[in-house]
Amino acid sequence: MCIVIGMSTADVVLALLSRGPAHGYDLKRGHDTWFDQGRPLAFGQVYATLARLERDGLAAVAHTETGGGPERTVYEITPAGRARLAAWVAEPAEPAAPGADELIRKTVAALRLGLDPAGFVARQRAAHLRRMRALEQTPATDPTSRLVVEHAVAHLDADLRWLEVAAGYVSTDGAAAPVQLLHHVAAGDHSDDSPDDQSDDSPDDHSDDRSRA
Amino acid sequence: MTRGAAARARSAAAVVARSVGGDPAERRRRRLLGAALTCCAAFLLAAVAVATFGLAGPECLRTPGGSTVCVDSGGGYTVTSPPGVSEPIDDFSFGGRLVPDTSGLAPYVGESGLRPGVVVAALLLVVPFAVFALQVVRLGSAARERRLAALRLQGATSADLRRIAAAEVRGTGLVAGVAGLPAYLGLWLLLGVLPPSGWRLLPTPAAALVVGWPVVAVLVVVAAVLAARRAADVGTVDALGLSRRRARPLSRSSATTTAVILGVLVLGLVLLFLAPNGAAAGVVVLVLPLVFVAAAVAAGPWIVVAVGRRHVRRGNPVAVLAGRRLIADPRTPGRVAGVLLAVGLAVGFAVSDVIGIFLSGRTDPYDLAFFGGGILTALAAIGLAAVVAALSLVVGASEQVLDARRPTAALVALGAEPATVVRVVRTQLRSVSVLPAVGGAVVGATLLGGWFAVAEGGGRAWVVPAALGAVVVAVLVAGGAAALGAAGAQRLLRRPLAEAMSVESLRTA
Amino acid sequence: MTPPSTPGDLPGTPPPDHLAATVPVPAGAVLEAHGVQHAYRRTVALRGVDLRVDAGEVVAVTGPSGCGKSTLLHAAAGLLVPQAGTVTLLGRDLARLTEDERALLRRREVGIVLQFGQLVPELTAVDNVALPLLLDGHPADGARRLALDWLERCGAEDVAATMPSDMSGGEAQRVAVARALVTGPSVVFADEPTGSLDTLAGRQVLGLLVAAVRERGASLVIVTHDNTVAARSDREVRLVDGTVASEAVLR
Numbered sequence: 001m002c003i004v005i006g007m008s009t010a011d012v013v014l015a016l017l018s019r020g021p022a023h024g025y026d027l028k029r030g031h032d033t034w035f036d037q038g039r040p041l042a043f044g045q046v047y048a049t050l051a052r053l054e055r056d057g058l059a060a061v062a063h064t065e066t067g068g069g070p071e072r073t074v075y076e077i078t079p080a081g082r083a084r085l086a087a088w089v090a091e092p093a094e095p096a097a098p099g100a101d102e103l104i105r106k107t108v109a110a111l112r113l114g115l116d117p118a119g120f121v122a123r124q125r126a127a128h129l130r131r132m133r134a135l136e137q138t139p140a141t142d143p144t145s146r147l148v149v150e151h152a153v154a155h156l157d158a159d160l161r162w163l164e165v166a167a168g169y170v171s172t173d174g175a176a177a178p179v180q181l182l183h184h185v186a187a188g189d190h191s192d193d194s195p196d197d198q199s200d201d202s203p204d205d206h207s208d209d210r211s212r213a
Numbered sequence: 214m215t216r217g218a219a220a221r222a223r224s225a226a227a228v229v230a231r232s233v234g235g236d237p238a239e240r241r242r243r244r245l246l247g248a249a250l251t252c253c254a255a256f257l258l259a260a261v262a263v264a265t266f267g268l269a270g271p272e273c274l275r276t277p278g279g280s281t282v283c284v285d286s287g288g289g290y291t292v293t294s295p296p297g298v299s300e301p302i303d304d305f306s307f308g309g310r311l312v313p314d315t316s317g318l319a320p321y322v323g324e325s326g327l328r329p330g331v332v333v334a335a336l337l338l339v340v341p342f343a344v345f346a347l348q349v350v351r352l353g354s355a356a357r358e359r360r361l362a363a364l365r366l367q368g369a370t371s372a373d374l375r376r377i378a379a380a381e382v383r384g385t386g387l388v389a390g391v392a393g394l395p396a397y398l399g400l401w402l403l404l405g406v407l408p409p410s411g412w413r414l415l416p417t418p419a420a421a422l423v424v425g426w427p428v429v430a431v432l433v434v435v436a437a438v439l440a441a442r443r444a445a446d447v448g449t450v451d452a453l454g455l456s457r458r459r460a461r462p463l464s465r466s467s468a469t470t471t472a473v474i475l476g477v478l479v480l481g482l483v484l485l486f487l488a489p490n491g492a493a494a495g496v497v498v499l500v501l502p503l504v505f506v507a508a509a510v511a512a513g514p515w516i517v518v519a520v521g522r523r524h525v526r527r528g529n530p531v532a533v534l535a536g537r538r539l540i541a542d543p544r545t546p547g548r549v550a551g552v553l554l555a556v557g558l559a560v561g562f563a564v565s566d567v568i569g570i571f572l573s574g575r576t577d578p579y580d581l582a583f584f585g586g587g588i589l590t591a592l593a594a595i596g597l598a599a600v601v602a603a604l605s606l607v608v609g610a611s612e613q614v615l616d617a618r619r620p621t622a623a624l625v626a627l628g629a630e631p632a633t634v635v636r637v638v639r640t641q642l643r644s645v646s647v648l649p650a651v652g653g654a655v656v657g658a659t660l661l662g663g664w665f666a667v668a669e670g671g672g673r674a675w676v677v678p679a680a681l682g683a684v685v686v687a688v689l690v691a692g693g694a695a696a697l698g699a700a701g702a703q704r705l706l707r708r709p710l711a712e713a714m715s716v717e718s719l720r721t722a
Numbered sequence: 723m724t725p726p727s728t729p730g731d732l733p734g735t736p737p738p739d740h741l742a743a744t745v746p747v748p749a750g751a752v753l754e755a756h757g758v759q760h761a762y763r764r765t766v767a768l769r770g771v772d773l774r775v776d777a778g779e780v781v782a783v784t785g786p787s788g789c790g791k792s793t794l795l796h797a798a799a800g801l802l803v804p805q806a807g808t809v810t811l812l813g814r815d816l817a818r819l820t821e822d823e824r825a826l827l828r829r830r831e832v833g834i835v836l837q838f839g840q841l842v843p844e845l846t847a848v849d850n851v852a853l854p855l856l857l858d859g860h861p862a863d864g865a866r867r868l869a870l871d872w873l874e875r876c877g878a879e880d881v882a883a884t885m886p887s888d889m890s891g892g893e894a895q896r897v898a899v900a901r902a903l904v905t906g907p908s909v910v911f912a913d914e915p916t917g918s919l920d921t922l923a924g925r926q927v928l929g930l931l932v933a934a935v936r937e938r939g940a941s942l943v944i945v946t947h948d949n950t951v952a953a954r955s956d957r958e959v960r961l962v963d964g965t966v967a968s969e970a971v972l973r
């Protein structure tokens with residue numbers, strides 16, 4: 001599961017550049033430190049991105065280093081680049097669209113086709129919990145990398161709550177269910193109530209939800 | 214607050230009070246409160262009946278010889294004889310009919326000099342019932358306290374709460390006050406009709422009762438409402454009472470009250486000591502028991518705190534738990550302890566007295582009947598007070614047990630044997646019953662025994678051993694009775710305790 | 723600081739024929755529940771549940787509200803005797819022990835943490851923690867010292883002299899954890915120990931509980947609604963409607 005979903009590489013590189021002039025290797029290292037649970041940034045991608053930024057006038061070549069080893073180009077951010085960075089951070093991220101996720105596709109397919117949906121939900125739950133456990137056990141190297149982990153954990157938790165809703169649909173009849181399941185996702189409803197036990201709901205569940213919101 | 218707003222708040226209070234009337238715990242609470250207040254009213258009326266007995270006696274009588282004898286205000290009488298008639302008139306001429314008809318009444322009721330003592334005794338008997346009522350009003354049920362806290366959380370002002378609390382007891386108080394007269398009549402049948410002649414304690418109902426009845430009823434309502442308002446005070450019920458119940462330590466004002474009453478008591482004792490035969494002494498002797506009981510009831514909570522602290526210092530878990538529980542809410546058990554202290558003292562007096570009479574060699578049958586009857590009656594009254602006190606204890610303790618259901622169940626889950634939990638409650642009950650009763654008995658028997666010893670001048674060899682014997686017997690009687698009462702209370706508590714210890718209690722809030 | 727020496731042998735050690743009568747306990751199993759069934763007046767809470775917990779294992783019991791998690795926990799801890807099935811806790815068939823023997827077992831070998839409201843309201847934190855030791859006849863001074871030690875370990879030394887009514891929910895739970903661990907139990911049962919806390923406080927209390935249990939090599943059975951709590955366990959047992967719906971090894 002990729003953690004840096006929806007985050008464009010160009011914007012991240014711009015963000016890294018805003019700390020001061022840097023060459024491609026610095027930027028890759030910076031990226032991999034920020035997102036140490038994610039996929040490392042490929043060198044090729046760094047240089048392609050830098051070239052694009054330079055073309056758009058968001059970054060510029062500061063100077064070229066030739067000390068000892070191979071020649072290295074040091075880039076710096078331009079005022080236009082800073083403006084773009086500020087605008088990017090200021091703009092809220094687009095919430096994920098319903099149906100965009102592999103998890104949802106598989107669940108809907110399992111429910112629609114009746115392909116052992118209960119078993120599917122149980123296996124998926126175990127997989128999510130295992131991932132969550134692994135994430136929880138990674139030592140926090142610095143504050144923001146811990147934050148990135150937290151984000152992943154929160155997403156896994158949301159998925160798990162949604163899976164509980166799905167499990168509820170498995171145990172009742174599943175005919176028209178998938179459509180409503182998507183509604184749950186779209187409405188951001190991660191409540192763990194299955195439709196038939198809402199009356200049993202204890203008040204602390206609510207406070208729990210609130211503190212999570 | 215405008216008049217309209219006040220009226221609205223009052224009607225809201227009435228609605229709350231009425232709507233909770235359906236709750237079974239609340240109904241039980243009201244029944245208990247009603248019964249206790251009715252008994253208070255009945256004994257108040259008994260005091261009225263005895264005190265006013267003879268005041269409306271026959272004013273004039275015609276003698277067989279034709280003279281008219283009228284009682285004058287000074288207690289003497291004036292004789293108006295027809296011309297030529299001269300009758301020797303003395304107290305016995307009219308078969309005692311000049312004084313009210315005391316035939317059949319026990320001597321200490323019949324004789325006007327002793328009557329105030331009986332009035333005081335009747336007033337003293339109001340105390341245990343009042344303590345019981347106070348207990349019911351104060352704690353009521355944990356549910357009630359939570360309800361008040363919930364109201365407070367929703368923005369009820371403390372004035373609203375007091376109003377609601379008052380509305381909750383007003384009706385009960387009124388019914389009880391009115392029921393006081395029928396209850397008194399029942400009491401009269403029991404104590405004024407059924408006993409053989411010469412043993413009757415209550416006179417035939419007279420006009421004074423008709424006047425006394427509404428007064429007593431109003432008194433009962435006012436007392437109940439005042440107590441309820443105090444119990445609903447901000448200090449007692451805060452909004453957080455909903456989620457967390459706090460210990461309610463004794464306040465400075467209750468310390469002041471206790472100190473003042475104790476001061477009055479000491480003052481009375483000093484007066485009595487300095488001028489044992491003065492004019493004031495008679496009044497002091499009568500008022501002193503009332504002051505003493507008031508002092509005991511006021512000091513009771515402090516005694517309970519002291520006992521609790523001692524338990525805590527003992528260090529074993531049962532003692533520590535019992536001690537902490539006593540300290541956490543010493544008021545109710547404290548009042549009961551006060552009553553039992555007074556009971557113990559009275560037992561001490563009575564036992565000492567009996568032993569004194571028998572050993573002093575008085576064999577006059579009239580004397581024996583007089584003292585014997587008086588002491589028997591006193592013992593019956595003491596017993597009644599003790600039983601009522603034990604019942605207060607049951608109400609308070611079951612309250613505490615049910616209130617602490619969840620922690621109690623958690624304690625058992627933690628690995629405390631059920632017997633341990635039972636021992637905690639037993640220690641608690643005994644500390645507030647046996648201990649004060651025995652203490653009172655020791656003090657009472659020693660005081661009176663010492664008095665005898667001094668009065669007899671120590672000339673006779675039996676005085677000191679008899680006084681010591683009296684102490685031992687008094688301790689056995691008072692302690693035994695209190696232990697019995699505690700055991701009875703424990704029995705009545707068995708069910709709430711078992712309920713509190715069950716796993717289901719882990720599910721309660 | 724060392725935990726108190728292991729408590730002496732329990733009275734009522736099962737006789738040989740009793741041992742033969744039960745399912746032989748696999749080496750390393752702390753808890754073995756077989757076919758546990760239990761019903762309250764109308765509701766069937768458990769319909770034949772098997773649960774095995776190994777020494778040193780952290781097991782999460784999850785499932786929707788009302789599925790019987792608490793009932794299972796109560797049966798496992800010997801707080802209730804189920805109507806059918808056997809529960810073998812630390813090698814002892816709970817149904818064959820008297821109530822007092824079960825109490826003794828819990829006191830010495832088992833720790834229990836509930837969601838809230840488990841502290842004795844009249845005792846300070848340190849007295850609450852010392853209570854299981856005092857009940858077991860340890861001298862008061864030593865018990866209080868040990869209790870203070872555990873309060874410190876649980877980050878609750880600041881409230882040592884505080885009454886439960888004056889503690890925050892998180893502080894009270896820390897004290898409860900200290901109380902559950904002070905006797906050095908071999909197994910700890912926790913029923914929604916973080917259920918009344920906010921995310922951060924809940925995570926801290928949970929981290930504390932899991933770390934302390936793992937450090938001792940004790941077992942932990944934790945009932946929870948919270949997936950992040952379940953994710954701290956070695957194995958998840960999921961109950962639905964009184965039966966085990968799925969089990970997942972997370973290690």
Ligand SMILES: Nc1ncnc2c1ncn2[C@@H]1O[C@H](COP(=O)(O)OP(=O)(O)OP(=O)(O)O)[C@@H](O)[C@H]1O
Nearest residue numbers: 717762763765767786787788789790791792793794
């Ligand atoms: N004392 C009781 N009397 C009657 N029914 C009960 C009692 N205790 C529990 N139940 C019922 O038994 C079932 C299982 O209860 P249990 O408390 O074990 O569930 P749970 O999984 O712990 O639920 P939650 O997550 O809400 O705590 C529920 O349907 C409940 O209503």
Ligand SMILES: [Mg+2]
Nearest residue numbers: 791792793913
């Ligand atoms: Mg539960």
